[in-house]
Amino acid sequence: MTVTEENTANTAAAGEAVVPAVSRGERFSSYDVEAFEVPGGREENWRFTPMKRLRGLHNGSAPATGEIKVDADAAPEVRIETVGRDDERLGAAGTPSDRVAAQAYSSFTSATLVTVPKETKASKPTVVRLSGPGEGETAYGHVQVRAEAFAEAAIVLDHVGSGTYADNVEFVIGDGAQLTVVSVHDWADDAVHVSEQHLRLGRDAKLKHIVVTLGGDLVRVSPTATFAGPGGDVDMLGLYFADAGQHQEHRLFVDHAGPNCKSNVLYKGALQGDGAHGVWIGDVLIRAAAEGTETFELNRNLVLTEGARADSVPNLEIETGEIAGAGHASATGRFDDEQLFYLQSRGIEEEQARRLVVRGFFHEILMKIDIPEVRERLEAAIEAELQAIGV
Amino acid sequence: MATLEIKDLHAAVTTDEGSKEILKGVDLTVRSGEIHAIMGPNGSGKSTLSYAIAGHPKYEVTSGEVLLDGENVLDMSVDERARAGLFLAMQYPVEVPGVSMSNFLRSAATSVRGEAPKLRHWVKEVKDEMAKLDISSEFAERSVNEGFSGGEKKRHEILQLALLRPKFAILDETDSGLDVDALRVVSDGVNEYTANNDVGVMLITHYTRILKHIHPDFVHVFAGGRIVESGGKELADELEESGYVKYIEKAGTTAAV
Ligand SMILES: Nc1ncnc2c1ncn2[C@@H]1O[C@H](COP(=O)(O)OP(=O)(O)O)[C@@H](O)[C@H]1O
Numbered sequence: 158m159t160v161t162e163e164n165t166a167n168t169a170a171a172g173e174a175v176v177p178a179v180s181r182g183e184r185f186s187s188y189d190v191e192a193f194e195v196p197g198g199r200e201e202n203w204r205f206t207p208m209k210r211l212r213g214l215h216n217g218s219a220p221a222t223g224e225i226k227v228d229a230d231a232a233p234e235v236r237i238e239t240v241g242r243d244d245e246r247l248g249a250a251g252t253p254s255d256r257v258a259a260q261a262y263s264s265f266t267s268a269t270l271v272t273v274p275k276e277t278k279a280s281k282p283t284v285v286r287l288s289g290p291g292e293g294e295t296a297y298g299h300v301q302v303r304a305e306a307f308a309e310a311a312i313v314l315d316h317v318g319s320g321t322y323a324d325n326v327e328f329v330i331g332d333g334a335q336l337t338v339v340s341v342h343d344w345a346d347d348a349v350h351v352s353e354q355h356l357r358l359g360r361d362a363k364l365k366h367i368v369v370t371l372g373g374d375l376v377r378v379s380p381t382a383t384f385a386g387p388g389g390d391v392d393m394l395g396l397y398f399a400d401a402g403q404h405q406e407h408r409l410f411v412d413h414a415g416p417n418c419k420s421n422v423l424y425k426g427a428l429q430g431d432g433a434h435g436v437w438i439g440d441v442l443i444r445a446a447a448e449g450t451e452t453f454e455l456n457r458n459l460v461l462t463e464g465a466r467a468d469s470v471p472n473l474e475i476e477t478g479e480i481a482g483a484g485h486a487s488a489t490g491r492f493d494d495e496q497l498f499y500l501q502s503r504g505i506e507e508e509q510a511r512r513l514v515v516r517g518f519f520h521e522i523l524m525k526i527d528i529p530e531v532r533e534r535l536e537a538a539i540e541a542e543l544q545a546i547g548v
Numbered sequence: 549m550a551t552l553e554i555k556d557l558h559a560a561v562t563t564d565e566g567s568k569e570i571l572k573g574v575d576l577t578v579r580s581g582e583i584h585a586i587m588g589p590n591g592s593g594k595s596t597l598s599y600a601i602a603g604h605p606k607y608e609v610t611s612g613e614v615l616l617d618g619e620n621v622l623d624m625s626v627d628e629r630a631r632a633g634l635f636l637a638m639q640y641p642v643e644v645p646g647v648s649m650s651n652f653l654r655s656a657a658t659s660v661r662g663e664a665p666k667l668r669h670w671v672k673e674v675k676d677e678m679a680k681l682d683i684s685s686e687f688a689e690r691s692v693n694e695g696f697s698g699g700e701k702k703r704h705e706i707l708q709l710a711l712l713r714p715k716f717a718i719l720d721e722t723d724s725g726l727d728v729d730a731l732r733v734v735s736d737g738v739n740e741y742t743a744n745n746d747v748g749v750m751l752i753t754h755y756t757r758i759l760k761h762i763h764p765d766f767v768h769v770f771a772g773g774r775i776v777e778s779g780g781k782e783l784a785d786e787l788e789e790s791g792y793v794k795y796i797e798k799a800g801t802t803a804a805v
């Protein structure tokens with residue numbers, strides 16, 4: 158067994174890897190909102206979230222007043238359905254683990270189901286555009302992406318528009334299936350989005366789950382990966398760019414309950430402007446039965462200006478010695494003076510040098526997004542972010 | 549014909565413990581066409597001198613002047629200095645993850661030349677220069693200096709020298725960490741550049757072996773934060789024989805400011 162660890166903190170707050178008093182594996186989950194107490198904000202799960210800005214999603218005071226609009230541009234092989242609450246396929250990937258997710262589960266009226274049929278390779282990426290209910294309105298939703306056995310596809314969930322929105326997103330990955338998903342959160346400035354994403358991998362399934370968070374007032378995405386059989390392999394990648402006043406929170410949980418699965422987590426964020434706040438929590442649990450597990454998680458934050466803040470808390474719990482490898486790293490820093498000096502000493506102006514460094518910082522993740530349309534759009538979005546503050 | 553004048557330069561390094569004076573009055577004039585070897589023991593302040601001239605933010609010039617054709621370099625930002633014609637080949641080139649060498653070189657050349665080089669010419673130019681320095685073409689797509697060996701980094705510094713065509717080049721221990729073959733390749737690169745351009749060079753080194761490949765017009769001994777002796781090639785021969793000991797003592801007695 159090898160456990161590697163790296164923790165460097167230059168500025169802001171970078172977390173020590175901690176094993177919490179209560180194991181992450183003990184976290185309560187339920188489909189019923191009333192089974193959860195109303196969180197006050199001090200709970201481990203909520204301590205970084207500005208509760209007031211949740212607009213009542215967490216305490217039952219936010220009834221649905223609108224709906225999420227769903228438009229799909231699907232590959233011809235991929236089936237898109239709108240189904241009712243009673244569809245028995247729903248809930249297969251996981252159970253809500255916090256009150257907002259349970260509220261969403263208790264409140265949605267119809268769900269979007271995206272199915273990649275078994276042994277089918279989709280000929281192009283499927284884009285599902287989810288538009289917010291509008292400023293001042295609240296909506297709850299549910300999306301399930303099903304890749305049946307040995308299916309192969311790329312799915313983009315593109316979140317845009319205004320309003321307050323909570324949902325559960327399920328990824329049910331059949332045996333031997335290979336799926337790439339990109340969940341883009343490119344909301345308007347007013348939007349609040351709380352999303353629990355349930356990733357359930359079948360035997361020998363491969364999932365690349367990419368979260369991109371750019372817009373919104375408050376975005377909180379909680380992806381949880383579980384394995385239904387051995388040989389599962391999940392890549393969880395994230396890229397976020399928070400501007401002044403934005404709260405972007407990503408809470409990951411990888412639950413290795415069975416043997417011989419792999420997980421690799423890589424999240425990178427840039428933060429700029431007063432009150433920009435990035436939170437990254439990476440919980441990885443390797444249970445006693447999870448022999449042969451291989452896992453690594455990494456979070457890096459680049460704090461571009463004064464007044465921006467990043468919290469980063471990796472957390473690795475290991476209950477068996479028989480693993481292939483486990484490690485984590487977390488670092489938060491400002492611009493590296495040496496890098497800027499080197500570039501400038503070659504005549505490159507400071508502003509351009511900064512842009513090169515930020516682009517370079519995200520390059521590692523962008524290169525892993527193998528959907529050219531999405532990658533190009535993200536590159537453009539990063540350029541726009543850089544333009545906005547003139548770094 | 550250009551002139552770089554360093555006049556009574558004092559500089560301090562900012563550390564966590566505060567500020568510490570390293571340069572204690574450096575005087576040196578370099579003209580185009582001249583190669584000045586600056587030789588000194590470890591810790592004498594050679595890199596500090598080159599960083600102070602290039603404008604590294606950690607090094608604060610406390611007094612003195614650096615003039616490029618009469619213009620005060622110290623008033624310029626780091627990138628302005630480079631565009632004015634100064635180049636520093638660093639002792640420890642910096643890694644810039646995610647920025648490809650080709651993107652970096654083109655950005656730098658565009659800045660220094662004032663316009664983007666025509667793509668077709670540029671590709672050929674880079675290819676030719678890389679070939680001369682025995683740099684494999686795959687390096688173009690690698691991140692700047694990331695994972696390069698010491699020798700690979702030094703070759704890339706000289707590649708930048710060739711592409712950015714400065715008026716004055718400071719080569720800070722470009723020879724250290726090079727094996728015999730790499731030392732020859734790198735020296736050839738420097739010699740080719742000086743032969744074909746009107747350039748002044750400050751060749752900073754700890755050892756005399758690079759002077760067998762690159763022939764200096766002047767040799768200066770640097771100790772205790774300043775130049776303590778200047779001469780011709782014969783001074784290097786003397787250093788080869790007897791080392792720096794007597795100069796360290798000399799600096800020690802006179803440098804108590
Ligand atoms: N960034 C720095 N932080 C702390 N001390 C430094 C720094 N740079 C240089 N020094 C100190 O300044 C002195 C001269 O260093 P340097 O200029 O690197 O010498 P040389 O290049 O001749 O070996 C040394 O005592 C070194 O420890």
Ligand SMILES: [Mg+2]
Pocket residue numbers: 594595596639720721
């Ligand atoms: Mg040095």
